Each structure stands twice: as C-alpha cells, then as structure tokens.
Amino acid sequence: MRVGYTTIFQGGGDPADDQRVYTDELRLCDLAEPLGFEMLWGVEHHFTSYTMCPDPVQFLSYMAGRTKDILLGSGAVILPWHDPVRVAEQVTMLDLMSGGRFIFGMGRGLGRIEFEGLRVPMDESRARFVESAEIVMRALETGVLEADGQYYQIPRRDLRPQPTKSFRDRIYAAAVSPESVRIMADVGAGILINPQKDWQEVSEDMRTYRQQFRELKGTEAPAPMVTGWVCCDEDPVKAKDMAQEYIGAYYESVMSHYELGGRHFANTQGYEYYRNLASYIQNKGSSKVVDNFIELQIYGTPDECYERIVDIRSKVGNDGFNAVCSFSGMTHEMAEANMRLFAEKVMPRVKQLPAVDFAELEAAGAQS
Incomplete structure (x- = not known):
C-alpha cells in the first residue's frame, strides 16, 4: 500500500497567527520525503481558518x-469554483515541472460560505463538476480544449504546454455522499475517501461505485485512497486523550465550516446525504457525531494504528493511505512527534500490505 502525508494548514481564531501556521506546516511538509512518505497532498478551502x-x-x-x-x-x-481551461493548464504545467509526479484529485465542494464567496450557485455544483471534469480529463489526454456545454463554451484550442504523460491512472475525486460516489464513477475517477460515516456504509458505497464503473467504463475501477486523522503515541491512554481533544476539535471545525447542522441543505440540489445528516444533528445534537468521527480515525499505539488501517482496508479495498498528523492547534512539537512515530513504526508495515483481491472483497461484502 502507498502511504502519503496530507497537510491542511488549519489555523486558529487569530489571523495574526496565520504566518506561524504556514511556517510550521511547511516544516512538516519538508520532512515528508525524508521520512519515507510516498505522496504529499494539499487541499483547497477558502475564507475560514478551517483549512x-x-x-x-x-x-x-x-x-x-x-x-x-x-x-x-x-x-x-474543487472544479465548480474554477475555469476548466485554467485547471487543465495548471495541472499540465505542474506535472511537467515535477517530472510527472502529480496526482490530480478533484471535487465538487460542500461549503456554502465558499460557494457564495466565489460567486457560484451551490445548486449547480453537480452539473458544473461533471461538465468541467469531462473537459479537463479530455484535455489532459488529447491536448485539446473544447466544449459546448450548459456552463462552459470553449472554442477549440491547443493545451500548451502539451501533456507528455497520461493521467488515466492518476485522476481521483473526493467523495463522501452516495450521490458524489455515483458521479465519480460516471466521470471515470478513482475515489478519495475522507471518512465521515461508518466504514460499512463506505464499503457499500464502494461496491456500488465498482459496479457502476464496470458498467460505464468496461473495466475495473481503481482502488480508492483513504485519508485519516492520526493520533499516534506509545502510551495508549495519551493517544486516546489526544484523539478526544484534537480529532474531536477537528470535526467540530468541520461542522462549523460546512454548517452541517444547517437547514440550507433542505433546499440545495445535489446534497441529499447532507440534508439527512443535518436533520440527524438537529435532532440528536452534535456530540454523538463527533464521537463517531473520532472512532473512524487512526489513533492509539503504533500497533493499534496499524490495526485500524488494516481494518479499513478490509472493508473498502484502498491501496493508499494518507495521514493527517497536524491539526486543531497541536503544537509543532506534538505534530512532528506524531508524524515521526507514525512514519517510523506504522508506515513500514502499512507499505508491506499486498494489493486487495476485489473478488474476495466483493464476496465478503455479500456475506456481511
């Protein structure tokens, strides 16, 4: 299994502290390659300290x-927030400058504050995403930009510089809701899983995704990648306390940024899953949702962290795991210790995990 490091640049309440956040996070990113991480991931968010x-x-x-x-x-x-011409150009340019090292992950967005600030109707995110994804993916394979769609009309132009290496096996899309999972199968992307619901539910989503991918594309879907929030310590009590404090605080920031308990989902097209989640939070309160999120993540001793990753893999069949080791106001020293311990005692074992047999995974899912 491939193992990556994800940085989220999570800030606090004081904008004067943003420079320190960037300094500290970039120091951790500089450690990723020397520590043996095979991938380095960045995210896209706007307007708040969430990331x-x-x-x-x-x-x-x-x-x-x-x-x-x-x-x-x-x-x-997040494709609906961008001109697909500029996305294709930026992706190609980065891939050429890095010697073909770029993995292109895309998404359709969830935060109302971001859609409004970027002046894109949230109701249009699904259709905009699909249309934009098709334009960008076609341009990356053919070197030609062209479209005559509902949202994007692009006269035929060459993409320059020209892509020199296919992205066919290097395109992923972030998906949490069943609606998004189906969309990603339609556009032919692999799945980036950001855990927010029970792993058994995710397993069922992945089974649907693989089936739809086969029907639409005539081939097997790529294995997904999972991102997990990590609290690793040799002391199991300390690790659990870290998880309760820092992973719990992170999910509280998720609920705040995305307004997960908000009533706006009831009137927003394409976000049916979040409509149900908002209703659940309104009726049950947020504490249970936070507790559930903590249990989806990777915390404990190095052995316990490894076992959690193996358990996730047995359900969703991922061939990659990306660790988030710095979040929710951790000190730089704590985040670095967390990252180093994971890299030293968890990552080597995870890298040795063999490829998943999807026939066995499907059979196991049918029996559960």
Missing part, C-alpha cells in the same frame, strides 16, 4: 521544487 490553502496547485508547485521523488496530490481542486 487555509486556497490554491493546492500553487502549494504543490512550491513543494515540487523542494522535493525529488515524492508524488504530489491535490485533495482536491
């Missing part, structure tokens, strides 16, 4: 010049 990386391609271009071999992944570029 302060509005341009993952710019961030990864910076890291391309500071690294040699590590793969560089966007997790993800």
